[in-house]
Amino acid sequence: MEISNRIRGFQASPIRRLSPYARAAKERGVKVYHLNIGQPDIRSPKEAIDAIHTYPNEIIAYGESDGDLALREAVVRYYKDSVGVDLELDDILITTGGSEAILFSLMALCDPGDEVIVPEPYYTNVHSFARMANVSIVPVTSLLDDNFALPPLSMIEERITSKTRAIILNSPNNPTGHIYSPKELETILRMCADHDIFLIVDEVYREFCYDGKTFTSVLKYDDYAERVICIDSVSKRFSMCGARVGVLISRNRNVIRETLKLSQARLCSPTVEQYAALAAFNAPVQYLLDVKAEYEKRRDFIVKALQSIPGVRCSRPDGAFYLIAKLPVEDAEDFAIFMLRDFDYNGETVMMAPAEGFYESKDLGRDQVRIAYVLNTEDLGKACACLREGLKAYKAKRRF
Ligand SMILES: Cc1ncc(COP(=O)(O)O)c(C=O)c1O
Structure with missing residues (x-):
């Protein structure tokens, strides 16, 4: 066998x-x-740990496939107050970690044999998610000698073929720490529009920018809203890696509607941990x-x-x-x-x-x-x- x-x-x-x-x-x-x-x-925030200890329900039941409503409302509030982005509830799917959000994005956007372009070095598990979805990763190399700045954008554009479905960025980046500038983001978004492909940006480290650097979320670019998926998670932000609660955000309703089928197949994300994540979002900034x-x-x-x-x-x-x-x-x-x-x-x-x-x-x-x-x-x-x-x-x- x-x-x-x-x-x-x-x-x-x-x-x-x-x-x-x-x-x-x-x-x-x-x-x-x-x-x-x-x-x-x-x-982790004390509020999150307290929520675990005082979970009020007698059954740890299945929750909604798109996520706990109160948590989704808290995510909308967080994006308004902290990221400066107006979201609607229907732009949000709670996922089992940012990991699942990446996998779901690939499954939703790509057919087997399709390609996604990723600056390397990159978060290594994306390799495995791409394989699960039968998608090839086409790398664009960034170098230690350049402090891992994004290579010339023309190098990215050269890699786009008829099979390319998306570019995947991670900012601030694991493993390099690079943060994409608003100019880089806008140029890449324009490139995606020119070639009619999606941009997936993994922003799970958004809160951790140093030397006074500010962070611009890809969700700020309203003109490109339909071709963007943003990945988020409580794992690193609230030091809640084991909670397995992430978020997939897109203003493209088709993407959300179709991806929901994957969410339904895995039933729901962890119920008690979503309750704790809600407490974390409500904790003092x-x-x-x-x-x-x-x-x-x-x-x-x-x-x-x-x-x-x-x-x-x-x-x-x-x-x-x-x-x-x-x-x-x-x-x-x-x-x-x-x-x-x-x-x-x-x-x-x-x-x-x-x-x-x-x-x-x-x-x-x-x-x-x-x-x-x-x-x-x-x-x-x-x-x-x-x-x-x-x-x-x-x-x-x-x-x-
Ligand atoms: C860039 C990036 N995205 C996603 C993840 C996965 O996060 P989660 O624990 O939410 O699945 C990690 C974990 O290290 C990561 O570094």
Whole structure:
């Protein structure tokens, strides 16, 4: 009996596939600093936790497929007050995480064999969602040397073919931290209109923009409203990754109506967690301001710490909480495994995500890792010390 070629073609997540090595290290008593995954150590809003503890219903029942009404109303309010965008309830589908919103978007817009254009490096799970939908990713490469700025827009336009259905952007970007400027967004929207394709923008890190940079949502461009899907989530904004509550937004009623069929097939998103997400949206905005200040502090700290390690270069992210670091090694995955399997520094080590899996093009990112600065600065300092010492030990080992 054979399993499908489709599933065999999937990649194991570069964020998670080294987990068995981390587990074994912990079993040996080694403390592992997890910089591999965007799981913040930041507390969820107290209001959200209280909502879980005081959930009033006696049955955890199915909810509506398009999401809890009170939560959708809260999302409309949030967009009006915080993003400056007027939405209607019917523009919104609550999804099981931003992940499901990305998958649903691809399923709704693309037929098997179609293509989507994505700047790389990119959020690696989009690769798997595209495979689920039998869609090909056509990459446009951005470079560490340019601090991962968007490549010339002509390069994107060159990639558009008769099979292209959408361009997918993520801003602020995981893994580069790049934020698309209003000018870039408008030019890309015009390009999408010229070629009659959609623009999907994943804005789950919208609140985390640093150095006083402001964020412009793709939903602000009314003239292009019909060709836009925006992806959102409570995972990172409210440090509620395990709640699995996301949002798909489009003013294209056809997109919402058709996508609702997918929502109905999976019945509903988690009921209690939607109740908690509602409480998070209603929490004082100071929560988000404090969290953003904390990430900015961490960004400053880790960029300085990494750049002080001989041979390491890294991007300076403008937003989100990730960066790509180039290491003085040939094969970052081999090094990441070494750090977990063969090394510790005072009983501690660090787990990073090899960056190769964040590129679609072959052989890019082999000497890079993606680092999530989701730990407090004290832990980040210890993690960077492990990295510094690990690189020395790895180099010494390679000499023999
Ligand atoms: C850019 C981006 N989009 C979507 C997601 C998935 O978020 P969710 O937990 O809402 O599924 C992530 C998770 O790391 C992400 O980095």
